[in-house]
Amino acid sequence: MRPRKPSFAADYILDTVVSLRDSAPTLNQAEQQWAHDVLVEYFGVVEKRGAIAEAAEIFTAVRPQLAVAGSKTPSVPATRAKAQSLPSFDELVSLLQYRKSTRWFKQTTVPRELLAKAINAAALAPTACNRQAYYYWVFDDPTLTQELAKLPMGVSGFGHNIPVLIAVVGRYRAYSHVRDRHLIYIDASLSIMAFVQALETLGLASCTINWPEIPEREKRARDAIPMESDERIIMFIAVGYPDDTGLVPHSPKQPEAVFGRFNLES
Ligand SMILES: Cc1cc2nc3c(=O)[nH]c(=O)nc-3n(C[C@H](O)[C@H](O)[C@H](O)COP(=O)(O)O)c2cc1C
Numbered sequence: 001m002r003p004r005k006p007s008f009a010a011d012y013i014l015d016t017v018v019s020l021r022d023s024a025p026t027l028n029q030a031e032q033q034w035a036h037d038v039l040v041e042y043f044g045v046v047e048k049r050g051a052i053a054e055a056a057e058i059f060t061a062v063r064p065q066l067a068v069a070g071s072k073t074p075s076v077p078a079t080r081a082k083a084q085s086l087p088s089f090d091e092l093v094s095l096l097q098y099r100k101s102t103r104w105f106k107q108t109t110v111p112r113e114l115l116a117k118a119i120n121a122a123a124l125a126p127t128a129c130n131r132q133a134y135y136y137w138v139f140d141d142p143t144l145t146q147e148l149a150k151l152p153m154g155v156s157g158f159g160h161n162i163p164v165l166i167a168v169v170g171r172y173r174a175y176s177h178v179r180d181r182h183l184i185y186i187d188a189s190l191s192i193m194a195f196v197q198a199l200e201t202l203g204l205a206s207c208t209i210n211w212p213e214i215p216e217r218e219k220r221a222r223d224a225i226p227m228e229s230d231e232r233i234i235m236f237i238a239v240g241y242p243d244d245t246g247l248v249p250h251s252p253k254q255p256e257a258v259f260g261r262f263n264l265e266s
Contacts, residue, residue, distance in 0.1 A: 004045065006046070006047050007046050007047045007049070007052065008046065009042065009046075009052075010050065010051050010052055011051075013042070013051060013052055013055040014051045014054055014055045014058075016039075016055070017039070017055045017058045017059045017062065018058060020035050020039070020059070020062055021058055021061070021062045024062060024065055024066060025065075029067045029069075030075075032066045032067045032068065033066075033067070033068055033069065033072065033075055034075040035066065036063065036066045036068050037068075037074040037075040037076050038075065038076055039059050039063075040063075040074075041074070041076045043055075043056050043059060095197055095200060095201065096197070098200055099196060099197060099200045099205075099206075100205070100248045100249075100251070101206070101207040101208065101248070101249070101251070102205035102206060102207055102238075102240075102242045102246075102248060103157075103158040103161075103207050103238070103246065103248075104158065104161060104242070104243040104245070104246020104247075105161055105162060105163050105205070105238070105239075105240030105241060105242060105243050105246075106163075106240065106241040106242070106243045107161070107163065108163065108240070108241050109140075109163070110140065110163055110164050110204065110239060110240055110241065112138075112140070114199075114202045114203075114204060115138055115140075115164065115166075115239070117198065117202060118195050118198040118199045118202060118204070119136045119138075119195065121194055121195065121198035122136070122191040122192065122194045122195035122198060123191065124194060125187075125190040125191035125193070125194045126187075126190055127183075127187040127190070127191070128175070128180070128183045128186065128187060131174040131175070131183075131187070132174075132187070133170055133171045133172075133173075133174030133175065133183065133184050133187050133188075134168055134169060134170045134171065134184060134187055134188035134191065134234060135168075135169055135171075136166050136167075136168055136169075136195070137166065137167045137168075137169055137225065138164060138166050139164065139165045139166070139167070140163070140164045142163075145162060145163070145164065145165045146159075146160065147224065148165050148167075148224060148225070148236075149162050149165055149238075151217060151220060151221050151224065151236070152209045152210060152211055152212070152217075152236050153210070153212055153217075154209050154210050155209060155238070158207075158238075161240075161243075162238040162239075162240065163239070163240035163241075164238070164239040164240055165236055165237070165238060165239075166236065166237040166238075166239060167221075167225060167233050167235075167236055168188050168191075168192055168233070168234045168235050168236075168237065169227060169231050169232065169233055169234065170184030170185065170187070170188050170231065170232050170233075170234045171184065171228070171230060171231055172184060172230040172231070172232065173230045184232070184234065185234055188234040188235070189234070189235070192208060192234075192235060192237065195237070196208065196237070199239060203241065204239055204240065204241060204242075205239070205240065205241070205242035206237050206238060206239045206240075207237070207238045208235055208236075208237050209235060209236040209237065209238060210235065210236075211233045211234065211235050211236060221233055
């Protein structure tokens with residue numbers, strides 16, 4: 001924050017350090033390092049009064065238990081990295097134009113390494129409070145994929161030829177307020193956009209598939225995919241090598257309609 005206030009985060013710092021104290025052993029090293037570095041920085045700059053003083057005491061007790069690599073650059077706010085070998089605007093637009101929802105796939109195995117690469121790229125998308133409240137559940141077993149492809153409605157006619165079906169699953173537990181109930185959809189969707197673009201750069205193609213809000217379908221999905229009770233499918237994605245003998249619909253875009261307005265102009 002510029003200028004930095006002498007005191008901030010008083011409303012939630014106590015919850016934060018209590019949560020860290022209670023969950024530290026379950027966190028991986030990078031998470032522990034991040035929690036450590038941010039809180040060291042935080043308590044180093046704020047005035048320690050009231051809840052902040054109480055939180056500081058708890059953090060002092062928890063700190064020695066955190067797995068920290070001393071030599072590492074601290075995981076704290078820093079200036080933006082300098083751009084290196086970014087695609088040009090034209091290159092980006094050509095990728096965006098190249099991607100088409102593809103429904104016909106070669107019956108060729110999709111290497112898991114490629115899927116992992118695309119998922120890792122998708123994980124770079126922004127999420128509310130960086131909570132990353134979704135994950136990609138990949139089905140590449142042919143029998144299972146065929147079975148699961150019957151769950152969503154929008155695959156009639158091409159469901160049988162989908163080599164890989166991905167369920168993107170959102171976790172409601174990441175957002176405790178009712179006011180934030182849509183965030184899992186927004187988070188996951190931003191990531192899905194990165195995912196489908198990444199697939200294209202790897203020679204793969206995809207079709208995002210609607211997951212409708214129908215209780216009977218929801219039950220069938222839960223019977224087939226053992227999700228936690230707070231988890232919900234956001235979308236399915238069909239993935240595979242495109243079969244170029246299959247047609248792709250003509251799906252013109254309307255940039256002028258999307259472009260919208262500036263300020264209060266009509
Ligand atoms: C949220 C969402 C749900 C979709 N659901 C389906 C679906 O169930 N079946 C399908 O064949 N295509 C589905 N699509 C793909 C759209 O039909 C496609 O994106 C649209 O026609 C534009 O074509 P394009 O992706 O090639 O630009 C879906 C796309 C989105 C974004």
